[in-house]
Amino acid sequence: MADQFTTAIEDFDWEGYEKGETAGEKSREELTRTYDESLNTIKDKDVIEGTIIALNKREAVVNIGYKSDGIIPMSEFRYNPDIKVGDVVEVFIENQEDKKGQLILSHKKARASRSWERINAALANDEIIKGFIKCRTKGGMIVDVFGLEAFLPGSQIDVKPIRDYDVYVGKTMEFKVVKINEEFKNVVISHKALIEAELEQQKREIISKLEKGQVLEGTVKNITSYGVFIDLGGVDGLIHITDLSWGRVTKPSEVVQLDQKLNVVILDFDDEKKRIALGLKQLQPHPWDALDPNLKVGDHVKGKVVVMADYGAFLEIAPGVEGLIHVSEMSWSQHLRTAQDFMQVGDEVEAVILTLDREERKMSLGIKQLKPDPWENIEEKYPVGSRHTARVRNFTNFSGCVELDEGVDGLIHISDLSWTKKIKHPSEFTQVGNDIEVEVLAIDKENRRLSLGHKQLEENPWDVFETIFTVGSVHEGTIVEMLDKGAVVALPYGVEGFATPKHLVKEDGTTAAVDEKLPFKVIEFNKETKRIILSHSRIFEDEARAEARTERKPKRQPRKAEAEAPVAAPAIEKATLGDLEALAALKEKLSGK
Numbered sequence: 001m002a003d004q005f006t007t008a009i010e011d012f013d014w015e016g017y018e019k020g021e022t023a024g025e026k027s028r029e030e031l032t033r034t035y036d037e038s039l040n041t042i043k044d045k046d047v048i049e050g051t052i053i054a055l056n057k058r059e060a061v062v063n064i065g066y067k068s069d070g071i072i073p074m075s076e077f078r079y080n081p082d083i084k085v086g087d088v089v090e091v092f093i094e095n096q097e098d099k100k101g102q103l104i105l106s107h108k109k110a111r112a113s114r115s116w117e118r119i120n121a122a123l124a125n126d127e128i129i130k131g132f133i134k135c136r137t138k139g140g141m142i143v144d145v146f147g148l149e150a151f152l153p154g155s156q157i158d159v160k161p162i163r164d165y166d167v168y169v170g171k172t173m174e175f176k177v178v179k180i181n182e183e184f185k186n187v188v189i190s191h192k193a194l195i196e197a198e199l200e201q202q203k204r205e206i207i208s209k210l211e212k213g214q215v216l217e218g219t220v221k222n223i224t225s226y227g228v229f230i231d232l233g234g235v236d237g238l239i240h241i242t243d244l245s246w247g248r249v250t251k252p253s254e255v256v257q258l259d260q261k262l263n264v265v266i267l268d269f270d271d272e273k274k275r276i277a278l279g280l281k282q283l284q285p286h287p288w289d290a291l292d293p294n295l296k297v298g299d300h301v302k303g304k305v306v307v308m309a310d311y312g313a314f315l316e317i318a319p320g321v322e323g324l325i326h327v328s329e330m331s332w333s334q335h336l337r338t339a340q341d342f343m344q345v346g347d348e349v350e351a352v353i354l355t356l357d358r359e360e361r362k363m364s365l366g367i368k369q370l371k372p373d374p375w376e377n378i379e380e381k382y383p384v385g386s387r388h389t390a391r392v393r394n395f396t397n398f399s400g401c402v403e404l405d406e407g408v409d410g411l412i413h414i415s416d417l418s419w420t421k422k423i424k425h426p427s428e429f430t431q432v433g434n435d436i437e438v439e440v441l442a443i444d445k446e447n448r449r450l451s452l453g454h455k456q457l458e459e460n461p462w463d464v465f466e467t468i469f470t471v472g473s474v475h476e477g478t479i480v481e482m483l484d485k486g487a488v489v490a491l492p493y494g495v496e497g498f499a500t501p502k503h504l505v506k507e508d509g510t511t512a513a514v515d516e517k518l519p520f521k522v523i524e525f526n527k528e529t530k531r532i533i534l535s536h537s538r539i540f541e542d543e544a545r546a547e548a549r550t551e552r553k554p555k556r557q558p559r560k561a562e563a564e565a566p567v568a569a570p571a572i573e574k575a576t577l578g579d580l581e582a583l584a585a586l587k588e589k590l591s592g593k
Helices: 014-018 028-038 107-124 192-208 462-468 537-552 560-564 577-592
Strands: 047-055 059-063 070-073 088-095 103-106 128-137 140-145 148-153 172-181 186-190 215-223 227-231 236-240 261-270 275-279 300-309 312-318 321-326 348-357 362-366 387-395 399-405 408-413 435-444 449-453 474-483 486-490 496-499 517-526 531-535
Touching: 047 107, 070 103, 088 107, 103 107, 107 128, 107 148, 107 172, 128 148, 140 172, 140 186, 148 172, 172 192, 186 192, 236 261, 300 321, 312 348, 321 348, 399 435, 408 435, 474 496, 496 517, 517 537, 531 537
Parallel strands: 148 186, 236 275, 321 362, 408 449, 496 531
Antiparallel strands: 047 059, 047 088, 059 070, 088 103, 128 140, 128 172, 140 148, 172 186, 215 227, 215 261, 227 236, 261 275, 300 312, 300 348, 312 321, 348 362, 387 399, 387 435, 399 408, 435 449, 474 486, 474 517, 486 496, 517 531
């Protein structure tokens, strides 16, 4: 039993022990101070470092050197799935001792309090950081970085276009900070920036080995309206839409598909801007080289209309071989029209080769040549004196242009519209689009033009008027229009005459006015120019001169027979029986017209 006791302390203070002092020379306060110094001195709301000493699915136990360990939910370490026992982490002291005597810590709040410092340092030092992709948002993703929500644009996820954003949700990835807005607490990060430096090096190496004409295999990376982007293995090239096929391509998707592998040829590249122009059609022989060598001018060809323009249409007679049908070669008609009046894109058309240049790879075509030229036998179909129905196309100041048939035009001068009516403009007689009966007066084959007349369809009434409106005859007329040089007077049978101002003075000295009906004497008649000059004043002036001559003659004794004969008063000249018959026939013809 004696072996169970240890040797007594020689300098043990028995008196102090009796008084309750068991620490030898040290007081209780000193012992307490020594104990406190052996533990971390902590305060609520402080951020300190702690060591993970235990982990499970729900929480982590962290030792911060305090009298008790703290508990942190594992959800706060979601951004770092590689967390393990022994890792040193920052913690935020929420409560040194809760109701259960437990030390409450938060890793999330510790990260948040230090996050802005770390993010600014990461931007300044171009540091690579880790983040947890929480969810999708408009235009990109929301990423948890140091407890903060940072924005990852869709264009900064990868160097390749991303089609499905959802596959990245829940992943932890490395990023670089590219932009910080301190005022709005916004952070923009990029994963693409991490691999761009490596890709730039790869691009430089690839471009340094490129040569024009070199054929490479690539993968269709993206399709746009203007071309196709090809991945050449770390560097992209563009096939412009015009270099996809020798034929015309409306949509690049008609030729290639996404992720399709194909061979392309290098057309050009730019070392500085890293641009590479590629071609696909250049790997195929040019269709002009395979064109039938026996094809010549005058041959008929069939094709499909691929492009329309106001000036013509492009006809594809073989893939990559096109000819232009100018609008002037679509119809023998000389009237201005657009190509859309004759054909549309997609129409199957037959045409005649007009010109063929194999070196320049150009061809002009025509479709009007499929019909005979109407002017080849114009004298047979439209001889002088023949009568036809024409369609009014347009007017000039002195003529109307009409079309008798496709490509056969004629002109009607205003003087050939009516025998009697004074026409100032063709629109007074007819309208554009109306049909009109004409007679061929002359043929100008060289200029492809006919001279036509309308009044020639009837007999010339001026042959009869010549016997009625003789010089000196008097007729009743109505003033229908007053001009500076005189008045237009409507005479019987639809004829118009003209009276100068001095011939419009009445016997009382006043001047005749519009709509006034007066007797007029014919003082000039010209059948060739169809002009009748009238005078109202001449009637009473001639009577006055006659009376004056009578007064100047000596009076003689009238013979008995003369004395017995009654004196006849001057009267308006009357027409003879023959004139009346001619006028009746003329009136019937005019009324029928």
